[in-house]
Amino acid sequence: MAIQATRGERRVSPVFLALVAIMAVSIWAVWTDYAASPGFSVFLFVVSGWLVSLCLHEYAHARTALHGGDISIGAKGYLTLNPLKYTHAVLSIVLPLIFVIMGGIGLPGGAVFIEQHRIRSRWKQSLVSAAGPLTNALFAVVVTAPFWLGALDGVPDNLRYALGFMAQLQVTAAILNFLPMPGLDGYGVIEPWLPHRIRRQIAPFALFGILAIFGILRIEPVNHAFFDMIDTVLRALGVTEWDSYWGQELFRFWEGTPDIPPLDGHVLDGLYG
Template sequence: MSTTTHRHDERRISPVFLAILAVMAVTGWAVWTDFATSPGLAVFLFVASAWIVSLCLHEYAHARTALHGGDITVGARGYLTLNPMAYTHAVLSIVLPLLFVILGGIGLPGGAVFIDRDRVRGRWKHSLISAAGPLANVLFAAVCTAPFWLDALDGVPVAFQYALAFLAFLQVTAAILNLLPVPGLDGYGVLEPWLSYNIRRQVEPVAPYGFFIIIGLLYIPAINGAFFDLVDTVMQALGVPEPSRYCGLELFRFWRETPEFCQVG
């Protein structure tokens, strides 16, 4: 097999990702056209599949930036195929974030792809690799909220507005949480190249527990309140009204009774 063919195989989009993308497209169409018998189930499938797509893009952004930064091994690990099963921590990257969306309606950061940092030269490159994932979430949020901040909601079905609002909320929460300077998360990864060797050595044992540190911090009322105040500020700046996001969450939880003012169709 030639080198060119091998590289092409390493970057070929995974059928698993294409299948998830197809679910997102079909269920998005069902929400838009009110085709589904249960709009809540359609919203659930659309948001859940779109959330998984965004997680794949998050990890892909890390890998693609690392490739350009000098780590040519990311292709052999399957990171460039967008296959969610190829990630180093598939459970942390996909399963747990999706579970928390279902249970708590919040976009939590997941695990990261493994980057061979020894192949990357330059502190700025290291920082950019870590920042690339959250920036993918920011871009995804901007796309979801475009109809809101462009004042282009005319003709957009209400159920689809609600779904986009909730999906954008997940992207904003994931981006903010990922950018916190907590060991093991991307925010710390942005700062790490600029820290002294001694500080990095002291922090290193804590890094595997970053995900759980975030969960613990969110249980502290003051931190939880400050976090959601920041999220609400960002959502308002993007033109998304709080009722739309709330109704999106209520439709997403199709197994519960939807409040009357959120019912559509």
């Protein structure tokens, strides 16, 4: 028999709809150059878009867990896309924003609590963990559609840069989440296949996974290798280093509006010539 949630448990939260509305308005503001500070509009777009992607990431975990056998998901409010059901003020909002500001890294944020004993197989447990970062990957593909479809004619440069920076955050979130580090989804993918003794020994370190990543990325060769990988993925999606760099500069609106040179083919040729 198919596992379903009640209508109330599936009703989309007004908070999520408000985030989508803010995202839409901020896209309009960037497109029309409505705000006095274009960077502030880019900031609103990136932050609201990041929170929307966070909701979709956690919803993917929850929905996959529901179909895997965890019928407690609906009662916990995870199917409503309400970020308040997923987030911890520091771990989900403050810390990720600090990472974005410091280095343009999309740090994994929210969390849903899955009752793993209800999931009927190890394959389904792995799929529950993989569903989140796969959603970030899909979000990146959607955000970059104008780039890889060659549909950027008429798109204002500032919106192009904002989309490029948003894509960078989604790609970093997907890759970081897939790392087999305790506390991250990548470890959740392989955890069901580990001996119980090893899982029990690793469990206390789950809370330190994100902090460990921060420390590892401070190592210069690792940092360069990581961002080279990000750049390779972005190039495959049609996003140039120029796009993501100026998107991040606009995002930091408190530093003032950057003096962005006009975008032309010679500039892009110079980046990769």
